[in-house]
Amino acid sequence: xxxxxxxxxxxxxxxxxxxxxxxxxxxxxxxxxxxxxxxxxxxxxxxxxxxxxxxxxxxxxxxxxxxxxxxxxxxxxxxxxxxxxxxxxxxxxxxxxxxxxxxxxxxxxxxxxxxxxxxxxxxxxxxxxxxxxxxxxxxxxxxxxxxxxxxxxxxxxxxxxxxxxxxxxxxxxxxxxxxxxxxxxxxxxxxxxxxxxxx
Amino acid sequence: xxxxxxxxxxxxxxxxxxxxxxxxxxxxxxxxxxxxxxxxxxxxxxxxxxxxxxxxxxxxxxxxxxxxxxxxxxxxxxxxxxxxxxxxxxxxxxxxxxxxxxxxx
Numbered sequence: 567x568x569x570x571x572x573x574x575x576x577x578x579x580x581x582x583x584x585x586x587x588x589x590x591x592x593x594x595x596x597x598x599x600x601x602x603x604x605x606x607x608x609x610x611x612x613x614x615x616x617x618x619x620x621x622x623x624x625x626x627x628x629x630x631x632x633x634x635x636x637x638x639x640x641x642x643x644x645x646x647x648x649x650x651x652x653x654x655x656x657x658x659x660x661x662x663x664x665x666x667x668x669x670x671x672x673x674x675x676x677x678x679x680x681x682x683x684x685x686x687x688x689x690x691x692x693x694x695x696x697x698x699x700x701x702x703x704x705x706x707x708x709x710x711x712x713x714x715x716x717x718x719x720x721x722x723x724x725x726x727x728x729x730x731x732x733x734x735x736x737x738x739x740x741x742x743x744x745x746x747x748x749x750x751x752x753x754x755x756x757x758x759x760x761x762x763x764x765x
Numbered sequence: 766x767x768x769x770x771x772x773x774x775x776x777x778x779x780x781x782x783x784x785x786x787x788x789x790x791x792x793x794x795x796x797x798x799x800x801x802x803x804x805x806x807x808x809x810x811x812x813x814x815x816x817x818x819x820x821x822x823x824x825x826x827x828x829x830x831x832x833x834x835x836x837x838x839x840x841x842x843x844x845x846x847x848x849x850x851x852x853x854x855x856x857x858x859x860x861x862x863x864x865x866x867x868x869x870x
Contacts, residue, residue, distance in 0.1 A: 586846045605868040634788040748829045752822045759814035763802035
């Protein structure tokens with residue numbers, strides 16, 4: 567067994583530092599949301615009525631479950647059950663895909679109703695409602711991009727588990743990919759009530 | 766720094782059960798926050814929604830992201846990051862309260 571230098575602590579610390587930059591990226595957008603909602607409280611409530619709470623709730627539960635399967639996948643790998651770990655990780659990817667499919671239908675319905683930049687319905691709305699939908703598309707869109715990136719990273723992890731490059735005593739890359747996925751989950755935990763549950 | 770070389774060794778005993786329990790808690794809190802939105806809580810709607818979201822995030826960070834079992838250094842870093850963000854929020858709202866004209870063109 568050759569001695570290869572490995573620093574799992576440093577590796578995780580690096581991942582967390584990256585996550586902080588992500589937090590501030592979304593943080594800036596949440597600040598913008600707060601400022602505009604502060605200026606147009608009634609319009610935000612009115613615009614939010616057009617979102618589908620049921621679909622939003624289902625997507626929230628899908629993402630929470632996808633986060634669960636990532637951790638279960640790590641535990642399975644730690645316990646040397648490679649097959650189970652691959653099963654859990656594949657479920658995460660399936661949940662991620664399901665989330666995106668729901669988002670596609672959600673956005674599709676909005677666009678169909680003329681709610682898009684320069685769209686006929688959006689043109690009839692007040693400034694506050696326009697700002698709400700601008701933020702809605704920007705923030706859920708950026709979040710959606712993060713889901714896609716997270717899925718690509720998890721596919722890399724899956725391949726490395728297959729090839730025995732990520733194993734029960736070398737799984738920090740799996741953990742770091744998981745951290746990214748959980749962060750994306752946390753962002754959705756805040757996006758959901760702020761966009762879907764305003765009354 | 767000896768214990769940091771193998772940070773994963775100390776938590777190999779955390780089983781599936783605790784994570785499933787946390788997940789059940791997260792799903793329950795989601796359903797609670799959705800049903801609470803049906804009631805008219807007036808000014809408290811945003812506060813309760815954000816409070817529940819914060820509890821959910823804390824659960825995800827502590828258990829799913831493993832911070833509960835991680836070195837104290839990670840916790841300090843997260844705290845510093847959150848304090849910076851909090852300061853940004855507070856300063857922005859000072860500005861919005863005392864100069865509301867910045868939002869009306």
